[in-house]
Amino acid sequence: MPKFQPVRLKLKSGEELEIREAVPEDAASVLRYTDYISGESDNLTFGPGEFGITLAQEEEYLRAQTKLSNSIYLLGLLNGEVVASLSFAGGARPRIKHAGEFGMSVLKAHWNKGIGTTMLAAFLDWCRGTKEIRKVNLRVRVDNHAAIHLYKKAGFTTEGRKSREFQIGDGFIDSFLMGLELD
Numbered sequence: 001m002p003k004f005q006p007v008r009l010k011l012k013s014g015e016e017l018e019i020r021e022a023v024p025e026d027a028a029s030v031l032r033y034t035d036y037i038s039g040e041s042d043n044l045t046f047g048p049g050e051f052g053i054t055l056a057q058e059e060e061y062l063r064a065q066t067k068l069s070n071s072i073y074l075l076g077l078l079n080g081e082v083v084a085s086l087s088f089a090g091g092a093r094p095r096i097k098h099a100g101e102f103g104m105s106v107l108k109a110h111w112n113k114g115i116g117t118t119m120l121a122a123f124l125d126w127c128r129g130t131k132e133i134r135k136v137n138l139r140v141r142v143d144n145h146a147a148i149h150l151y152k153k154a155g156f157t158t159e160g161r162k163s164r165e166f167q168i169g170d171g172f173i174d175s176f177l178m179g180l181e182l183d
């Protein structure tokens, strides 16, 4: 039984989004996707060429993720092409394994089609189904209004603000710490 049952969902554009867990064989497409999105916004913790993960490391990472009950790496695909990703890592020790942090992205060409909302909803459904994950955290640039809107819509609240989380060029940018408690 797969950890995450793949789903196919109709977007408002009429396109069909497939959401499934990434497997080690996806490593090359995940790295290609990651390299591509790194140049599309300054909202991620890496810019173009800064991800610094080899194919072998990515394969190993994805393999490890598939085996962990409180971590997941989800891909969103349109016609078999990776257009979105969402990765969540739960804590490794008993006292922190109920909580973790996630990051997500969508290819710019497909922004505002509802992919982010759909990926987040599928992820939170999975979290609830685990019964193990009880708290989901994230960090987001304070000026990333689209992402903050998305997270608030899903029920996340702002729990704090971290100064100088990003340094891009000469400028520092703060991030909000947001979280969602799950029953």
Ligand SMILES: CC(C)(COP(=O)(O)OP(=O)(O)OC[C@H]1O[C@@H](n2cnc3c(N)ncnc32)[C@H](O)[C@@H]1OP(=O)(O)O)[C@@H](O)C(=O)NCCC(=O)NCCS
Binding pocket: 041, 043, 044, 103, 104, 105, 106, 107, 110, 111, 112, 113, 114, 115, 116, 117, 118, 138, 139, 140, 141, 144, 145, 146, 147, 149, 150, 153
């Ligand atoms: C944030 C991100 C994942 C959203 O993905 P998406 O597929 O475009 O999301 P959706 O289409 O489901 O929803 C976008 C929502 O933001 C809203 N939005 C778009 N631009 C906005 C803005 N500048 N200010 C406020 N809301 C905005 C849209 O209206 C939509 O809201 P609605 O569903 O209530 O109409 C995507 O923009 C992205 O990958 N950005 C770059 C990476 C990133 O920022 N990741 C998050 C890091 S914490």
